[in-house]
Amino acid sequence: xxxxxxxxxxxxxxxxxxxxxxxxxxxxxxxxxxxxxxxxxxxxxxxxxxxxxxxxxxxxxxxxxxxxxxxxxxxxxxxxxxxxxxxxxxxxxxxxxxxxxxxxxxxxxxxxxxxxxxxxxxxxxxxxxxxxxxxxxxxxxxxxxxxxxxxxxxxxxxxxxxxxxxxxxxxxxxxxxxxxxxxxxxxxxxxxxxxxxxxxxxxxxxxxxxxxxxxxxxxxxxxxxxxxxxxxxxxxxxxxxxxxxxxxxxxxxxxxxxxxxxxxxxxxxxxxxxxxxxxxxxxxxxxxxxxxxxxxxxxxxxxxxxxxxxxxxxxxxxxxxxxxxxxxxxxxxxxxxxxxxxxxxxxxxxxxxx
Amino acid sequence: xxxxxxxxxxxxxxxxxxxxxxxxxxxxxxxxxxxxxxxxxxxxxxxxxxxxxxxxxxxxxxxxxxxxxxxxxxxxxxxxxxxxxxxxxxxxxxxxxxxxxxxxxxxxxxxxxxxxxxxxxxxxxxxxxxxxxxxxxxxxxxxxxxxxxxxxxxxxxxxxxxxxxxxxxxxxxxxxxxxxxxxxxxxxxxxxxxxxxxxxxxxxxxxxxxxxxxxxxxxxxxxxxxxxxxxxxxxxxxxxxxxxxxxxxxxxxxxxxxxxxxxxxxxxxxxxxxxxxxxxxxxxxxxxxxxxxxxxxxxxxxxxxxxxxxxxxxxxxxxxxxxxxxxxxxxxxxxxxxxxxxxxxxxxxxxxxx
Ligand SMILES: CC(C)[C@H](C(=O)O)[C@@H](O)C(=O)O
Ligand SMILES: CC(C)[C@H](C(=O)O)[C@@H](O)C(=O)O
Numbered sequence: 064x065x066x067x068x069x070x071x072x073x074x075x076x077x078x079x080x081x082x083x084x085x086x087x088x089x090x091x092x093x094x095x096x097x098x099x100x101x102x103x104x105x106x107x108x109x110x111x112x113x114x115x116x117x118x119x120x121x122x123x124x125x126x127x128x129x130x131x132x133x134x135x136x137x138x139x140x141x142x143x144x145x146x147x148x149x150x151x152x153x154x155x156x157x158x159x160x161x162x163x164x165x166x167x168x169x170x171x172x173x174x175x176x177x178x179x180x181x182x183x184x185x186x187x188x189x190x191x192x193x194x195x196x197x198x199x200x201x202x203x204x205x206x207x208x209x210x211x212x213x214x215x216x217x218x219x220x221x222x223x224x225x226x227x228x229x230x231x232x233x234x235x236x237x238x239x240x241x242x243x244x245x246x247x248x249x250x251x252x253x254x255x256x257x258x259x260x261x262x263x264x265x266x267x268x269x270x271x272x273x274x275x276x277x278x279x280x281x282x283x284x285x286x287x288x289x290x291x292x293x294x295x296x297x298x299x300x301x302x303x304x305x306x307x308x309x310x311x312x313x314x315x316x317x318x319x320x321x322x323x324x325x326x327x328x329x330x331x332x333x334x335x336x337x338x339x340x341x342x343x344x345x346x347x348x349x350x351x352x353x354x355x356x357x358x359x360x361x362x363x364x365x366x367x368x369x370x371x372x373x374x375x376x377x378x379x380x381x382x383x384x385x386x387x388x389x390x391x392x393x394x395x396x397x398x399x400x401x402x403x404x405x406x407x408x409x410x411x412x413x414x415x416x417x
Numbered sequence: 418x419x420x421x422x423x424x425x426x427x428x429x430x431x432x433x434x435x436x437x438x439x440x441x442x443x444x445x446x447x448x449x450x451x452x453x454x455x456x457x458x459x460x461x462x463x464x465x466x467x468x469x470x471x472x473x474x475x476x477x478x479x480x481x482x483x484x485x486x487x488x489x490x491x492x493x494x495x496x497x498x499x500x501x502x503x504x505x506x507x508x509x510x511x512x513x514x515x516x517x518x519x520x521x522x523x524x525x526x527x528x529x530x531x532x533x534x535x536x537x538x539x540x541x542x543x544x545x546x547x548x549x550x551x552x553x554x555x556x557x558x559x560x561x562x563x564x565x566x567x568x569x570x571x572x573x574x575x576x577x578x579x580x581x582x583x584x585x586x587x588x589x590x591x592x593x594x595x596x597x598x599x600x601x602x603x604x605x606x607x608x609x610x611x612x613x614x615x616x617x618x619x620x621x622x623x624x625x626x627x628x629x630x631x632x633x634x635x636x637x638x639x640x641x642x643x644x645x646x647x648x649x650x651x652x653x654x655x656x657x658x659x660x661x662x663x664x665x666x667x668x669x670x671x672x673x674x675x676x677x678x679x680x681x682x683x684x685x686x687x688x689x690x691x692x693x694x695x696x697x698x699x700x701x702x703x704x705x706x707x708x709x710x711x712x713x714x715x716x717x718x719x720x721x722x723x724x725x726x727x728x729x730x731x732x733x734x735x736x737x738x739x740x741x742x743x744x745x746x747x748x749x750x751x752x753x754x755x756x757x758x759x760x761x762x763x764x765x766x767x768x769x770x771x
Binding site: 181206216223224319 | 501502510532534535536537555558560561562567568570571572573574575576577578579580607608609610611612613614616617639640641643644645647648660661664665667668669672673677
């Protein structure tokens with residue numbers, strides 16, 4: 064019998080409301096598809112934990128969660144209590160680095176029942192992947208400030224790209240593109256403006272492309288690429304981007320499909336040397352926390368991505384189909400999608416649709 | 418009699434087709450509103466010039482155009498002949514730096530006759546300004562490569578923000594916001610990820626806001642901000658952003674209003690110590706050059722921005738009204754807007770509508 068050991072971390076805010084629904088659906092999938100889940104709950108990587116312990120994670124956090132097969136994560140951040148750069152860099156961004164989750168994978172898909180803000184787009188019209196570099200690039204913490212507090216004040220921050228870091232995410236993206244029917248890849252660049260690191264990125268894309276002769280590819284500067292997301296979202300298949308550009312594109316993409324509220328993501332260590340983290344794209348949403356109205360679909364869909372990563376493809380696909388079924392049903396939609404269902408009702412409906 | 422001395426630089430590609438239409442409308446406005454234009458034409462800052470002289474600009478370019486009241490610019494770039502980083506950094510980006518054009522100002526406005534890709538948006542619904550820092554930030558050329566050609570290869574590029582550089586563009590943006598009916602400003606940040614320079618940007622925004630107590634302001638991280646451009650474009654009035662973020666937002670904004678083809682921009686030195694450059698947002702479009710079908714409205718609208726900068730407000734407003742009139746007339750639209758008019762016909766129609 065297949066057993067998957069999962070660390071479950073609800074984190075903050077609505078993370079605590081949607082993670083139980085994610086778990087509900089995971090357990091239903093396990094029963095149906097004949098695998099076992101060992102679920103271990105952790106209360107750290109939350110601002111509550113920080114308030115009690117003065118840190119986001121216990122000292123031995125790597126021992127506690129480093130051996131699990133994956134981490135099922137809710138959301139982190141309570142800016143009124145703990146500044147974001149402490150809560151995020153002390154948890155999520157730390158996981159990405161320490162567990163070498165160098166791929167951030169986010170599907171962009173227009174689902175039934177979710178109206179697109181783009182005119183005339185229907186489910187099926189928008190369906191692509193954003194592959195984001197997740198450990199280096201623009202998100203370095205190297206730099207500093209000089210002449211502080213004076214008129215001459217100057218602040219410097221370095222973007223760092225390494226051959227190893229760029230090549231491995233490009234390889235993942237080209238392989239993903241190769242595995243799709245369209246076999247197409249788009250690279251985000253800005254080599255006409257960011258004239259040192261981005262030409263390097265382009266150079267490595269060109270080099271990597273040689274190993275995938277069956278993959279057609281193109282590249283756009285990030286400015287016009289965001290314009291194309293709005294004007295021609297049907298033209299994309301796999302979009303690969305640096306840490307910052309990928310961050311932007313993977314919020315803009317879901318916005319074009321109607322809501323960030325249901326978008327999932329995986330922070331993936333493809334070699335499975337370390338656990339990968341699966342989390343919804345939406346954050347902890349302190350403003351709606353406590354009312355039980357949050358949409359659990361981002362969390363549940365992240366669970367499907369986790370199962371895919373763990374080799375449970377059939378279960379993963381079944382969950383996505385169940386999500387589509389429930390979304391097509393106005394009564395089962397949550398308030399953000401103008402429906403009457405609450406978090407638990409929507410979660411239960413998806414578990415049942417399985 | 419008021420006389421304005423303008424350096425006219427068509428540049429490359431469709432720049433050579435749309436600039437004459439821009440000039441046509443400027444001259445009609447001069448006649449109607451009683452000022453004089455002294456127009457001096459220059460063939461440099463083009464790839465043709467580069468091919469003849471091995472450089473984008475003559476040695477004495479500052480003497481030739483540095484004393485003009487403004488520069489009316491078409492477009493630059495022929496990537497098949499000259500790499501973009503040579504043609505652009507050797508002209509447009511050099512002008513921005515050497516003429517200290519620290520504000521890049523771009524209106525985002527949904528015009529009649531231009532269908533928005535966003536569902537249900539009408540002219541009037543989208544109408545705001547992007548104010549982009551235009552001389553420093555992410556567009557530095559500081560950095561380099563180490564261990565070149567090996568597995569250990571690493572590339573570094575520095576973002577540099579100075580108190581002087583940040584404060585002056587913020588001041589411009591707050592003053593612009595203050596002069597509008599809504600008195601609202603939005604700042605683009607990413608302080609949760611780009612954790613050195615962007616928190617500094619936020620700090621300066623907070624400080625600057627104190628001097629403008631009547632201006633309401635908010636800030637969004639760039640990822641969710643791009644999402645809001647698509648989901649809530651009616652929520653913006655003045656958006657201020659760093660060089661890179663402003664570059665992205667000022668392509669995405671016009672895309673949300675239906676086309677980048679008609680968007681204008683000003684590279685402005687507000688103190689008028691140096692000439693400012695006014696140019697359409699679209700580029701040289703080598704693919705359609707030579708057919709006489711390019712839409713001249715981006716160029717003509719840039720001319721209106723130039724007149725506004727030169728104190729000819731009435732004439733500037735009249736040109737924008739004439740553009741709106743012509744856009745409302747299907748017969749007068751160019752091919753990109755599914756109309757039958759060519760470049761010259763559209764230009765003439767706007768000159769006449771004046
Ligand atoms: C051509 C390029 C270098 C330029 C920029 O990034 O500034 C352009 O995109 C712009 O917005 O004027
Ligand atoms: C919260 C923030 C630091 C994070 C990021 O920028 O990576 C988030 O936007 C994301 O996309 O996961």
